[in-house]
Amino acid sequence: MxxxxxxxxxxxxxxxxxxxxxxxxxxxxxxxxxxxxxxxxxxxxxxxxxxxxxxxxxxxxxxxxxxxxxxxxxxxxxxxQHEAALDTLQAQGLLYPCQCSRKQRRASGRRSPDGGFAYGNTCRGRALSTDWRECGQPLRVRLPDTRVELVDASGADLSQSPADEMGDPVVRRADGVVAYHLVxxxxxxxxxxxxxxxxxxxxxxxxxxxxxxxxxxxxxxxxxxxxxxxxxxxxxxxxxxxxxxxxxxxxxxxxxxxxxxxxxxxxxxxxxxxxxxxxxxxxxxxxxxxxxxxxxxx
Ligand SMILES: [Zn+2]
Structure with a gap:
């Protein structure tokens, strides 16, 4: 055991x-x-x-x-396994391309809990028309809009509505590297x-x-x-x-x-x-x- x-x-x-x-x-x-x-x-x-x-x-x-x-x-x-995860997300219709720059996010002025700027999910409406492997743009995943209630083992309250407070995360960079949150x-x-x-x-x-x-x-x-x-x-x-x-x-x-x-x-x-x-x-x-x-x- x-x-x-x-x-x-x-x-x-x-x-x-x-x-x-x-x-x-x-x-x-x-x-x-x-x-x-x-x-x-x-x-x-x-x-x-x-x-x-x-x-x-x-x-x-x-x-x-x-x-x-x-x-x-x-x-x-x-x-x-990273590729299989992207396949799963694409099969659910959750991937979308987004080329919004850091500068654009900064312009929005909305801070995120990690000290950066929140992404406003502005490209959610853009469909991914090809296999994700063929997309030359960064890909984001559409997160559920629900709140996560979470307290870690140290007692820190990590509850958050990440889709709103952080924005949908990039899961694959433009250079093809699968991004941190997903891996x-x-x-x-x-x-x-x-x-x-x-x-x-x-x-x-x-x-x-x-x-x-x-x-x-x-x-x-x-x-x-x-x-x-x-x-x-x-x-x-x-x-x-x-x-x-x-x-x-x-x-x-x-x-x-x-x-x-x-x-x-x-x-x-x-x-x-x-x-x-x-x-x-x-x-x-x-x-x-x-x-x-x-x-x-x-
Ligand atoms: Zn965008």
């Missing part, structure tokens, strides 16, 4: 950095402390930004931190993921993904969103990004030393003494985990 399955799904368009490693550690601890299997899924669909060696680099960084996994999935190997729900279902743990920057997209799961007849995993590491960028606080890449971390710290630093930031231990994920697992409890975002390095 399985108690379910968790996953960590980093994009490999950039190197692992402290934010990546914190998210991986929390995903791993959530799964392992609950007796669940753990899957690493490498997100490599955005081939426009890939270079060779990135898969191995990401896995090396996770191993360095002390993590292990039952399975490693390459997102690009799931291409047939993430297809990939989670393909690996039978029961528990999704991820940064709170993705919380506002959960309702959109919930509707996509329903349209595709997929199960809804349980979600939990965690705090983020922030950095100061252009005098503003922003989600920690490419600064302190793994290649640099590795030259300053051992894996256990860095695990200790993350554990302190996450309030999993009082000091930043070197430790391993396996050591942290014994006393892991989400109630003790830091909830506010943290400026890093402190």
């Amino acid at each position: 399985t108690l379910g399955r968790g996953r960590f799904a980093p994009s490999i368009t950039g190197q692992a950095h402290p934010g990546t490693l914190l998210a991986a550690l929390l995903c791993w601890l959530d799964a392992r402390s609950s007796g669940r299997e753990f899957v690493v899924r490498l997100e490599d669909l955005d081939h426009t930004r890939l270079r060779s060696g990135q898969r191995e680099e990401m896995l090396a960084a996770l191993r360095w931190l002390g993590l292990d996994w039952e399975a490693c999935v390459l997102q690009s190997d799931l291409g047939h 993430v729900v297809v990939d989670d279902a393909a690996s039978q993921i029961s528990h999704v743990v991820r940064g709170r920057d993705l919380a506002s997209s959960t309702a959109t993904q919930f509707h996509l799961q329903s349209l595709l007849g997929l199960n809804h995993p349980q979600y939990r969103h965690h705090f983020l590491l922030l950095e100061t960028r252009e005098q503003k606080l922003a989600k920690l990004h490419g600064s302190l890449p793994f290649s640099e971390l590795q030259s300053h710290f051992t894996g256990p030393e860095f695990c200790g630093k993350l554990a302190k930031v996450a309030q999993l231990q009082k000091s930043d003494a070197p430790c391993t994920p396996a050591h942290l697992m014994a006393s892991f409890d989400w109630h003790r985990v830091q909830t506010e975002d943290v400026l890093f390095p402190q």
Whole structure:
């Protein structure tokens, strides 16, 4: 009997950095402390930004931190399933082409919960007259107009009417790359993921993904969103990004030393003494985990 399955799904368009490693550690601890299997899924669909060696680099960084996994999935190997999902959506008459630019959305002036601008579903009336494979324009999917009532495992209320508050999402880009909202729900279902743990920057997209799961007849995993590491960028606080890449971390710290630093930031231990994920697992409890975002390095 399985108690379910968790996953960590980093994009490999950039190197692992402290934010990546914190998210991986929390995903791993959530799964392992609950007796669940753990899957690493490498997100490599955005081939426009890939270079060779990135898969191995990401896995090396996770191993360095002390993590292990039952399975490693390459997102690009799931291409047939992404296509099948687009077929299903087209068969329901839900796909439509839309070339509205970011600038047009901005002009509408309506903010969306993710901090961007809502798309006003202005092209819903445009029919997709060809097979989606032959369409050279971005494709959106018409979401149900209903509200999603959703509270995640951390107690965060993610209830939303995504079709209105966010707008219908793009599911296939003009360059043919299948877009994030669609692949993430297809990939989670393909690996039978029961528990999704991820940064709170993705919380506002959960309702959109919930509707996509329903349209595709997929199960809804349980979600939990965690705090983020922030950095100061252009005098503003922003989600920690490419600064302190793994290649640099590795030259300053051992894996256990860095695990200790993350554990302190996450309030999993009082000091930043070197430790391993396996050591942290014994006393892991989400109630003790830091909830506010943290400026890093402190
Ligand atoms: Zn449009």
